[in-house]
Amino acid sequence: MKDRLSAFYWLNETQFAQASSEQITSQRRSAIEKFEIEGFPSVKDEEWKYTSLKKLITPDYLFPSPFVPLDQEEQIDFNDIKQFLVNDIDCYQVVFINGRYSSWLSETTHTNYDICTLGSAWKKYPEVVESYFNKLTKDDGPLVQLNTGLAWEGLYINVPKNIIVDKPIQVLYISTGDTPVFNQTRSLIILSEGSSAEIIERHHSLTNHETWTNAVDELHVGSNAKIHWVKLQHDSSNASLTQHSKIHQEKDSTAIVHTISTGGKLIRNNLDFSLTGKGAEARMFGLSLGSDRQLVDHHTRVDHIAPNCSSHEAYKGIYDESSRGVFNGKIYVHIDAQKTQAYQQNNNLILSEKATIDTKPQLEIFADDVKCTHGCTIGQLDEDALFYLRARGIRNKEAKALLMLAFANDAIADIQHPSLRVKLSQLIGRKLGVDMSNAL
Template sequence: MSTLTKQNLFEGFLENSYADFTQVREEGKNSFLSQGLPTLKTEEYKFTAITKKLEQSISELKAAKPFAVSEDDVKAAIPSGFDGTVLVFANGHLLEDQCINVEGLDFSKLSDKSETALGSIAKVEKDPFVALNQASFDQGIHISIPKKEIVEKAILLLSFYKANEGQVIQPRVWIEAGDFAEVSFISQSVNLSDSSYFVNKVVEIKGGLNSQIRYYSLQNEGSNAIEVCNTETNLLQDSRFSSVTISLSGDMVRNNLNLNLLGSNSEGNMYGIYLLNGKAHVDNHTNVDHTIPHAESNELYKGILADHSRGVFNGKIFVRQDAQKTNAFQQNNNILLSEDAIVNTKPQLEIWADDVKCSHGCTTGQLDEEALFYLQARGIDKVQAKGLLLYAFAGEVLEHIQNDSFKTYVTELVQERLGSKF
């Protein structure tokens, strides 16, 4: 297979013309061409050689087209017992005829809107892949939760991916929750292809005054999939945001999760678990920006790595000079099950205020042999004992999922992976 070089990678792809968002797309294109693709000399990507991976895996860049998804495929993918709204996508395109329980939900294709705040939260200058998406995403979706509306049942964003070798899928999601609104989202991907393809996703979330937003993401890609996901959230006064990111597979996955606390008494909670085997590579970069006094953030990411897998965690907490009375906590813990598994972890604090409570830390180790022996001494075989200990380690993150059907579904996936399911 011939490979593309850094010089021409995406150049021809960006020549595609779109009738909508002309100015926005031009800004994205110019920013991407100015930044270029990241290399290992790029500080934010020093442990994740995604450009090299793209060069090796992609021979000809084309946008992946939508495809038909059967009703049976949709039903099979929905977690058992889930009865909320389901929005179905095929390669980033909304399949309106397959959506379920959409009555009363205000949503539309981004391509149907003449005006939008697209790009106002996820800035193109922050990351070249945000710029690439803004320049060349195909359709996208806009979801709006009105002021004071309480959406009691979660909204499932069910994305099916099926692409030929070297194709690009670029989902774009804009979510806005009005003042005093409450809503939960579940982002779940279903892989239907063994080819090497590239998912470049951008999610922008805006939380109004006293809003509550929960966003759960399950990444269970094919072993040849390359994915970059940029999620950025703005929170105003008294608002709450909680995210849980579960990464189970993929060739190379990069998650950029940015949280901007823009109002007093706002709160952000970011949790993640990555279970890696084979040669999977998952990189979680998080950024919490405290700009206003009296705000709080909590962050916990855990990783279990086996075989030749590699995990990266880089968490940044910024406390601006005016952000007095800030509480910010961050922790990253990892277990290595193989001598060949690697984890690079870098928790960071940058504090310009003096009246704050902040902490960060990381641990990397192996399974507790004494605890393993204790369980075996009580009649539990070694495989199940190991699985139980690993699940106890991972389960702390899963406890933050408040949707029962999705929590059960993810728990079963994790238990099956760890061998703790009886």
């Protein structure tokens, strides 16, 4: 698979090069070369100790070419994707099908800010792309390098100073077709000083074949800017996602990321924040509901570089049947990052004997005046609480679901948007097999 991917790059290099500057091309090339040397990560790599990609790299994937238009098989219309969107809100909408932009399903804008696709930005905004592309990802592992080499389509947002994006941005990445498919998606998000935006992101597969999306995101959050990003990972059972999201924050900026992982086969999230300006705040929340043989792996990292920054992390996992969870939360407090406040919690419920969770907090603190707290728990549903609910007439299944939702509550409390909360409670309810539409 590695060789096929590398051949795919060299075969298409001229076309990649034609569309962007030499500087970008040389970055692509060096990224692909890194990938060629390192190959896919294996479980010998500490970062991938609990998550094997062995099975993921076996299928004979199609690599959709960004330079070939969508074929008949890939043409879909709004009815095919309606259910994956939060429909009753006014929003911008950016839809990709097998790594290509679908203009007829999207609603973009260039009026007060740019909300469009990276595929058009290479040519349209070469200076911006050059200043920001691959700035946060150079030193990352082989999956990120592979993505950098093949990066073409994904969400592109550029909001100028002091502008508030007036409605949420929904982005949907669809995988489809009659063969297994491996997609690279890449987003570049730039929020200038004092601006703000809200993103609701979803990856979804429409096919029964194996799909794998390898996503990389770079977010630049300027001083006093604010981003709220909700990732709904509720894909079908043959779909896998590896996603590296890198967030660079300046002074007094805020970044809130919710990762709700309820579906899919293998999910690996790397979510990295670097707090480079005083007073920056990172808030991240995760809710993972595993069943069947699902794997949900969260690797998070916060680099406290500047003083007076805070990070708040609350991840909840509920694992049933033979599902597996991984949580690795790294917090680095650099030497100058005095008055850092870092909070990390990872709480898990294990509902079956076959389910497992590996959880590992990792704090490295080099400054001396900081406040860091962390904790992780692994437990089961509280039998006394269950009896209490059932004694009030709530049936066993509903009572369990209610307790799980209560357990998960911290992880979703910060999502304010009513329609999104309804969507979320539907997703969770569907997962738990109960009607939860009124529960949130």
